[in-house]
């Protein structure tokens with residue numbers, strides 16, 4: 001019950017457009033002064049390990065599960081995600097919190113395979129069953145520069 005109330009509380013705070021939800025900001029800020037396009041390129045290089053120009057769900061899974069699920073329990077919490085992403089890409093933690101909520105498609109405050117399935121469908125904008133680097137870059141660039149709200153719609 002207490003956990004449930006805490007969950008409702010945090011969702012309510014995040015939902016306030018002008019509230020003091022100080023741990024989420026869609027304003028890009030990088031502690032190493034990288035441009036958003038440089039960070040997006042770094043993310044792509046990390047995910048498309050075989051360099052074939054296609055972002056496969058298995059590649060996303062390998063990258064995210066290996067690096068972000070620190071306690072290896074099969075889901076990635078906001079704490080795990082923010083800490084790892086910040087260390088690796090040097091984006092401001094508040095901005096990473098905003099990324100996390102966009103990646104958390106079903107809003108249960110953890111990243112799992114369920115999110116990955118929904119997320120893959122959203123990104124495949126030409127519907128050919130694959131996520132190209134161009135599709136992935138468009139999605140990430142939107143997140144990084146256009147301040148899109150949770151889930152990009």
Ligand SMILES: [Ca+2]
Pocket residue numbers: 047048049050051052053054055056059
């Ligand atoms: Ca690939």
Ligand SMILES: [Ca+2]
Pocket residue numbers: 068069070071072073074075076077080
């Ligand atoms: Ca975990």
Ligand SMILES: [Ca+2]
Pocket residue numbers: 104105106107108109110111112115
């Ligand atoms: Ca989720």
Ligand SMILES: [Ca+2]
Pocket residue numbers: 123124125126127128129130131132135
């Ligand atoms: Ca596609």
